[in-house]
Amino acid sequence: MSVLYNRVALIGLGLIAGSMAHAMRRAGLAGEIVGTARSAETRAIAAEIDLCDRITDTMAEAVAGADLVVLAVPVGAMAAVAAEIAPHLAKGATVTDVGSVKQAVVDAVGPHLPAHVHFVPGHPLAGTEYSGPHSGFAELFENRYVLLTPQPDTDTTATARLRALWEGCGALVEEMEPERHDLVLAVTSHAPHLIAYTMVGVADDLRRVTDQEVIKYSATGFRDFTRIAASDPTMWRDVFLSNKEATLEILGRFTEELFALQRAIRKGDGDHLHAYFTRTRAIRRGIIEAGQDTDAPNFGRTVTKKEDKS
């Protein structure tokens, strides 16, 4: 693989940026990787574990001379970061992000950027429940989708180069309208996360009554919810606040369906339940066939990752 960018600036050094650093290094995609983060502690840890070639104290220093700038901060912080880096961006540089919501990022970041840079928003559909500079690993993006949401007038060469970078990290890249992205992700990720958070919260209330039983006997079902509900609180707060409409719409549908199933339970309508559960089972097969999971018991998560210290 050849060098695609001479200098990549990572703004924010969490799970995604850290994994990008590992993946870009492994494939030799970047001449130099420069990183920065708001927290001095994060910068110190990143320097200590040699996450990037260079760690800078300020965002201005990080983006100076970079031909790719990656905004890897919570969605709610994007506007302020864009405003701060804008005067320091090199002519012809590409600016991208890794936020889980796209229309809100387009609205927050776009207006701050100078005309002489290319803005190609992006979202890697990959993650774990860990966060912080220790949590990244090179294999995170392998066989995972990255959705890019360029505007119609975005320079196609800039988009193609960013696509090549993600493909070099092992990802499958597709382009999509920001609004459609936000609807699809509301279904596949945002609503499921809120539901998992809710269920774990309910169990936590009850746990006080049942003396650790809930934790102890979590093996089937609940345990998977806790993993989802262990994801980074700041990131997810911002996701829900910035993809409000689509998330609330899906949750509305969810509640309707849940009430229908609750009613079937109350009425003892076993046929309704059985038909519903048979239908959902088929969807699982579709996901396995689409290559986004395996039927192996480790769920395809055979990657080696660093231990989380955050």
Added chain:
Amino acid sequence: MSVLYNRVALIGLGLIAGSMAHAMRRAGLAGEIVGTARSAETRAIAAEIDLCDRITDTMAEAVAGADLVVLAVPVGAMAAVAAEIAPHLAKGATVTDVGSVKQAVVDAVGPHLPAHVHFVPGHPLAGTEYSGPHSGFAELFENRYVLLTPQPDTDTTATARLRALWEGCGALVEEMEPERHDLVLAVTSHAPHLIAYTMVGVADDLRRVTDQEVIKYSATGFRDFTRIAASDPTMWRDVFLSNKEATLEILGRFTEELFALQRAIRKGDGDHLHAYFTRTRAIRRGIIEAGQDTDAPNFGRTVTKKEDKS
């Protein structure tokens, strides 16, 4: 490990019974393992893969001379099975089950059994989304809890022997009142399953609109729900119908909490969301500390299992 039962009869040959057969053989816990199932196809497959020492066409033949009888059928089928085997049970035999609900099984099975057998209901908290005679594997119960719900007047020697069998299969065994079992499981398993089924059903409706996008981009969040929602439809129909009250109570709490979070999203109350998500994250740590999951990326599911053909 020494032989604990001279003849074990498995009634039903799905994931749990199949895994018991593998685990009992591995540890040499049973003199002979006899199996039967309602479906001729299931019996034929079990015979072909040599799942048991002997496969019988009828339940009467299977239980004849057995000192342990395991009812491994859906909860809704327990009463009919108990009625059918009752006249053929050996004196002093232990009858147990592996149903996910306990009070309903006590009520359905107990009245049919003769006074000369010991009834010790049980529930292994272990499973996968697979079912059928091919799906079992010896490691399924390792480090997983098995909850036994004997009545106060149950022979303690019979309970102790069944405990030893499960421990020989690698499980951690605890005793519990049936009613408490059903409440704890409503929280840790039954409500989460219904919620996962619901979310997957919602996505399926939407999938028709978005042309496979939901399946394609399922990597974060939704994928874990589909695994849960791929579980056996008949088993789960019976679970909800037979643990109706506890499940509906937990779902009621869940809906309240979900509405509170939806309201926080609508109002833009980021502090509420952040505090909630921070609290749920801590619960995950409790589960890892309790040894019921690991923080390794394969989630501790390193077992080798046979491929599902069902």
